[in-house]
Amino acid sequence: MSRAQILAAVLNNQPLETLLPADLEFDSPSKDLVIEKFVETITMIGGQVIKIKSLQDIENYISENYLPENRILSQLTELTNYYKFSGDESPHELENTDFAVFNTHFAVAENGAVWITEDQMGHRVLPFITQHLAMVVKAENIVANMHQAYKIIENQDYGFGTFIAGPSKTADIEQSLVLGAHGARSMTIFLLEN
Amino acid sequence: MNSIKHPELSTIFNEDEERVNWHDDTLWWIRAKRDKAAHGISEWEILRETASQIKDNVLSNLHQYLIDFEAKAQANGIVVHWAANAEEHNKIVLSLLQKKDIHQMVKSKSMLTEECHLNEYLEKNGIDVIDSDLGERIVQLAKEPPSHIVLPCIHKKKEEIGQLFHEHLGTEFGISDPQILTETARLHLRETFLTRRSALTGVNFAIAETGEFVVCTNEGNADMGAHLADIHIASMGIEKLIPKKKHLSVFLRLLTRSATGQPITTYSSHFKKPRKGQEMHIILVDNGRTVQLGRADFRNSLKCIRCGACMNTCPVYRRSGGHSYHNAIAGPIGAILAPNLDMKEYADLPFASTLCGSCTNVCPVKIDIHDQLYKWRQVIVKEGNTTAAKTMAMKVMDFTLSSPTRYKLAGKIGRWTIKHAPFTVNNKLNLWFKNREMPEAPKESFSEWFKKNK
Numbered sequence: 097m098s099r100a101q102i103l104a105a106v107l108n109n110q111p112l113e114t115l116l117p118a119d120l121e122f123d124s125p126s127k128d129l130v131i132e133k134f135v136e137t138i139t140m141i142g143g144q145v146i147k148i149k150s151l152q153d154i155e156n157y158i159s160e161n162y163l164p165e166n167r168i169l170s171q172l173t174e175l176t177n178y179y180k181f182s183g184d185e186s187p188h189e190l191e192n193t194d195f196a197v198f199n200t201h202f203a204v205a206e207n208g209a210v211w212i213t214e215d216q217m218g219h220r221v222l223p224f225i226t227q228h229l230a231m232v233v234k235a236e237n238i239v240a241n242m243h244q245a246y247k248i249i250e251n252q253d254y255g256f257g258t259f260i261a262g263p264s265k266t267a268d269i270e271q272s273l274v275l276g277a278h279g280a281r282s283m284t285i286f287l288l289e290n
Numbered sequence: 291m292n293s294i295k296h297p298e299l300s301t302i303f304n305e306d307e308e309r310v311n312w313h314d315d316t317l318w319w320i321r322a323k324r325d326k327a328a329h330g331i332s333e334w335e336i337l338r339e340t341a342s343q344i345k346d347n348v349l350s351n352l353h354q355y356l357i358d359f360e361a362k363a364q365a366n367g368i369v370v371h372w373a374a375n376a377e378e379h380n381k382i383v384l385s386l387l388q389k390k391d392i393h394q395m396v397k398s399k400s401m402l403t404e405e406c407h408l409n410e411y412l413e414k415n416g417i418d419v420i421d422s423d424l425g426e427r428i429v430q431l432a433k434e435p436p437s438h439i440v441l442p443c444i445h446k447k448k449e450e451i452g453q454l455f456h457e458h459l460g461t462e463f464g465i466s467d468p469q470i471l472t473e474t475a476r477l478h479l480r481e482t483f484l485t486r487r488s489a490l491t492g493v494n495f496a497i498a499e500t501g502e503f504v505v506c507t508n509e510g511n512a513d514m515g516a517h518l519a520d521i522h523i524a525s526m527g528i529e530k531l532i533p534k535k536k537h538l539s540v541f542l543r544l545l546t547r548s549a550t551g552q553p554i555t556t557y558s559s560h561f562k563k564p565r566k567g568q569e570m571h572i573i574l575v576d577n578g579r580t581v582q583l584g585r586a587d588f589r590n591s592l593k594c595i596r597c598g599a600c601m602n603t604c605p606v607y608r609r610s611g612g613h614s615y616h617n618a619i620a621g622p623i624g625a626i627l628a629p630n631l632d633m634k635e636y637a638d639l640p641f642a643s644t645l646c647g648s649c650t651n652v653c654p655v656k657i658d659i660h661d662q663l664y665k666w667r668q669v670i671v672k673e674g675n676t677t678a679a680k681t682m683a684m685k686v687m688d689f690t691l692s693s694p695t696r697y698k699l700a701g702k703i704g705r706w707t708i709k710h711a712p713f714t715v716n717n718k719l720n721l722w723f724k725n726r727e728m729p730e731a732p733k734e735s736f737s738e739w740f741k742k743n744k
Binding site for chain 2: 098101107109113114116117120122191206219220224243254255256257258269270271272274277278
């Protein structure tokens with residue numbers, strides 16, 4: 097029985113217990129600086145930021161950038177014109193999605209990552225399979241670094257959650273950066289200011 | 291078993307001098323990006339120290355963490371398997387697929403499955419495996435193993451990749467534009483993701499406290515595979531555990547900054563429960579790790595988070611290429627992990643280093659890599675696993691260095707020879723002459739100079 101064998105070998109070979117270090121905490125810059133840093137980082141990693149005053153502004157963006165025949169998916173109740181889905185569909189049915197927009201929990205300034213969980217996705221594969229991806233981030237919900245991020249996530253329950261930082265990318269061919277590897281070709285952040 | 295060793299394999303790589311220079315420059319460029327990212331964070335050294343201490347705690351409490359992880363993962367609905375070695379790991383994967391009558395699998399990057407030679411095993415047993423990471427797909431088409439743990443086809447020119455795509459994916463002859471080739475792979479692999487019922491991913495971190503695991507990719511291939519398949523199998527080495535979810539803050543800050551200079555991977559996905567109607571399995575693999583845990587001098591190597599920084603900085607790796615290490619994990623870290631698996635087979639690897647310490651300096655979890663390389667050399671020599679030539683050379687050195695008279699005389703002869711008969715050292719028989727010029731000999735030794743000038 098491998099389980100017993102492995103556990104016995106581990107117990108036998110592990111060194112004397114050392115303690116965990118204290119949690120790291122760093123001073124946070126002002127809210128304005130944090131927002132500025134987030135915008136700078138997400139732009140650097142290939143995303144774009146559009147500042148909006150209300151969720152209806154997203155409808156304008158969509159009508160300016162997409163055609164009526166494009167498949168636009170949204171779980172945001174405020175966006176009434178776009179297809180909502182139950183989550184019971186086969187994930188394969190999401191294949192021809194041109195644009196999908198999601199609510200998110202928060203974003204991180206130091207790396208441009210946005211934290212989103214399964215309940216906000218409708219379906220786990222949607223943020224990955226859509227050709228173009230957009231997320232709504234409230235300006236007040238941007239934290240400075242990953243330590244602050246995990247303070248929020250620490251006790252959160254989810255089946256699946258992910259940090260997404262920019263469009264899908266690869267540099268596997270001679271280190272040339274190409275956007276749009278397998279996941280979304282672009283990432284738009286709708287930064288909701290109040 | 292592969293009996294060609296690092297010196298011979300790097301000689302093959304060194305036949306094309308231009309390619310060696312290009313390989314060297316590319317990796318140094320990535321190392322420079324790593325420096326820029328690391329220097330951009332004032333608390334970088336605090337992060338490294340903290341990560342190292344967390345990993346110390348993991349190794350010292352691994353037994354309990356494994357038990358905790360298993361219980362939590364099971365409570366989350368994940369099926370947990372244990373594999374003592376590569377063979378058992380491969381058998382578990384095969385049996386899971388056979389139970390569901392699945393003959394095709396899509397795989398995202400996992401160095402552990404490279405270590406276990408899973409692809410060959412599954413193919414022999416009638417399972418078609420497609421690697422979905424672009425770099426891995428490219429080396430798979432070329433029927434080669436990856437040459438780097440983060441950049442699997444770093445050794446390939448875009449023209450060669452274009453040729454592979456022309457032969458296998460139907461691109462036009464002569465196309466080598468990375469944008470077009472990536473788009474071709476995107477379309478080809480979308481078709482794969484949508485038709486495979488099984489997906490296998492690696493694991494970057496697994497959390498004892500919650501029973502979830504984290505997979506980091508830039509391309510999104512792990513997610514595309516896992517979220518579309520009926521069955522998701524995750525393979526992880528037992529050392530990948532970390533105690534608590536909050537510790538990810540430290541490791542995710544270090545991982546990609548060390549690897550490619552990015553602030554974080556595009557996707558850092560936390561898999562906690564299978565989705566409705568899906569099966570999720572995790573295989574906890576030992577394959578020599580518990581043995582390494584018991585070797586006090588080498589257990590630190592189990593802290594590795596597989597960023598590849600030690601390879602990018604290593605002057606030997608950059609000029610000899612990943613394949614010269616004839617092991618799934620190349621470079622300095624591979625050279626301290628491999629002898630644990632098979633000391634005879636990999637006795638050459640701890641010598642494939644200058645012991646300059648650059649690897650240790652960039653390691654995000656502060657593994658004492660160059661010290662371990664040095665320690666392995668001593669173990670390997672003691673066990674008699676060095677070549678006859680090296681053993682003889684060491685005996686001659688021992689004879690020379692153990693007597694001041696003999697040492698002085700040898701120096702004199704050496705200086706005279708280089709000056710008056712350079713052809714006796716500047717030739718193929720002298721290994722030090724390979725790919726470099728011999729230095730000019732000084733006129734006198736230090737002790738001669740000191741006598742005159744004291």
